Amino acid sequence: MKRLLIFSHIVLFSFFLSLLQAEEIYISQENYLKKAFAQDILPKPSVIWIKSDIKKTVTEILGHPYHQLRLKYWEKAGKTVWILNEIGKEKYITTGITINTQAQIEDVTVLAFRESRGWEVKHDFFTQQFINIMKQNDTQLNQQIDGITGATLSVNALKAQTRMALYLHEKTRTSSH
Amino acid sequence: MKKLVRRRINKHLLLLKAHRYIGLGSFFVLVWLSISGLLLNHTEILKLDKRFSHNSLLLTLYNIPEPQFSKAVKLNQSWLVAIDNKLYLNKLNLPLSHYNLPFLGAVLKQDLLLIALQHDLLMFTLQGEYIDAIHIDANIKKLGLDSNQQLVLNTDQGCLISNEILTNFSACPALSTIDWAQLDQIPNALKQQLSLIYQESIISLERIILDAHSGRIVGALGVYFMDAMAILIIILAISGVIIWLLRKVKKRRSHFHLKKKYR
Known part of the structure; x- marks a missing residue:
């Protein structure tokens, strides 16, 4: 009986804890951009239209069309920064992704997490796995990313976002060079 | 002694009868609560929050005001x-x-x-x-x-x-x-x-099922009805456990008496 009571208290506590985790903004878009470019004056945003071939590939990567047709990104000396929104289970996860001149991921940071579960993806132990990862020919990542038990959908969302950012980075290189 | 046994049997029978009638009486409500609960648990998969009722009767029931x-x-x-x-x-x-x-x-x-x-x-x-x-x-x-x-x-x-x-x-x-x-x-x-x-885009199927689940769909009376049903279901569960315990005790006793008899 005592064990049952302790167990029910743990369940209730985790439930309230999960409610508290909902809708957290960890870093603003502006601050992330300042951090990514290591300066206070930010480059002006550029835009990429998610149309025709790009729309097709992005849909393949995400498993559904991206929710908007035009995407802003920031670029300086070959480095690009992408702020992407993707649904984990029900709500958007906003992630900042920085890609360097060698088309490698330099940084992945969860800017806002709105789901009630799967927030573990915000931690460095998970996001650091993406550093120096590149895109393979088929838009897949060139290294395996270890998942987190109980956060599969959020992990998948972040993987899809990084694949999308690497693909779009490549697209901006081919179109501008 | 006989009186006491008879009283006990009567109480047991009364409990059994009450359990049976409450079970029968709450059958449809219990089935509905289970089905609606299942549906509400999978709202996202079934897209109940994105499907809307076009039924004029339901819209009237909800008293949807004229749009501004x-x-x-x-x-x-x-x-x-x-x-x-x-x-x-x-x-x-x-x-x-x-x-x-x-x-x-x-x-x-x-x-x-x-x-x-x-x-x-x-x-x-x-x-x-x-x-x-x-x-x-x-x-x-x-x-x-x-x-x-x-x-x-x-x-x-x-x-x-x-x-x-x-x-x-x-x-x-x-x-x-x-x-x-x-x-x-x-x-x-x-x-x-x-x-x-x-x-037609205001009342989602989720809202309707949720209100039918709580009884709110027919107003305050529906809520009281569901409250009464909930109390009956609690009684049903408790009486079920009591009947099961009484039978277990009875079985043990008869087993004990049989053992004593043939020892």
Whole structure:
């Protein structure tokens, strides 16, 4: 009986804890951009239209069309920064992704997490796995990313976002060079 | 002694009878609660929150009020209409879940539909596809196009003009002629059509199932009825356990007596 009571208290506590985790903004878009470019004056945003071939590939990567047709990104000396929104289970996860001149991921940071579960993806132990990862020919990542038990959908969302950012980075290189 | 045994048997029978009748009486409610509970547990998969009731009886039951048509803009052959907190491009409800009205006006810039809300400028295709949004750190009052077809915003911090790709705004040059967006009167026929579309997009299946689950769908009486049913179900569960325990005790006793007899 005592064990049952302790167990029910743990369940209730985790439930309230999960409610508290909902809708957290960890870093603003502006601050992330300042951090990514290591300066206070930010480059002006550029835009990429998610149309025709790009729309097709992005849909393949995400498993559904991206929710908007035009995407802003920031670029300086070959480095690009992408702020992407993707649904984990029900709500958007906003992630900042920085890609360097060698088309490698330099940084992945969860800017806002709105789901009630799967927030573990915000931690460095998970996001650091993406550093120096590149895109393979088929838009897949060139290294395996270890998942987190109980956060599969959020992990998948972040993987899809990084694949999308690497693909779009490549697209901006081919179109501008 | 016999009296005591008889009294005990009577009590046991009474409990059994009560358990049986409560079980039979709450059968349909219990089945409905289980089915509706299952449905509500999987709202996202079944998309119950995105499916809406078109049933006029249900709409009457919910007493859906007449929509408040706040503002409308005529854009070539299309109409952009604001109803309560929703925006309709002709009969299409535009996705605005992240943005707050009030709707302040709209203009067409080539093949782009630009909509001004209080702090946001939304971009849509003429087919109603969402393109992008730009947050403005000022209160927008109205929007328009200048003689070069550049987007201009009148805000509480002054006049702002956009760049060609609509990513940045700067202060308007002096003496620019601006064609500000005007609001129009909605034709009655469209008003009636939109009223119907709006009313049919309010009550989701999730809402209906949830209200039927709690009994709220038929008002306060329904809630009391469900409360009574919930109490009966608790009694059912407790009486079930008591009957099971009594039978177990009875079995043990008879087993003990048999053992004693044949020892």
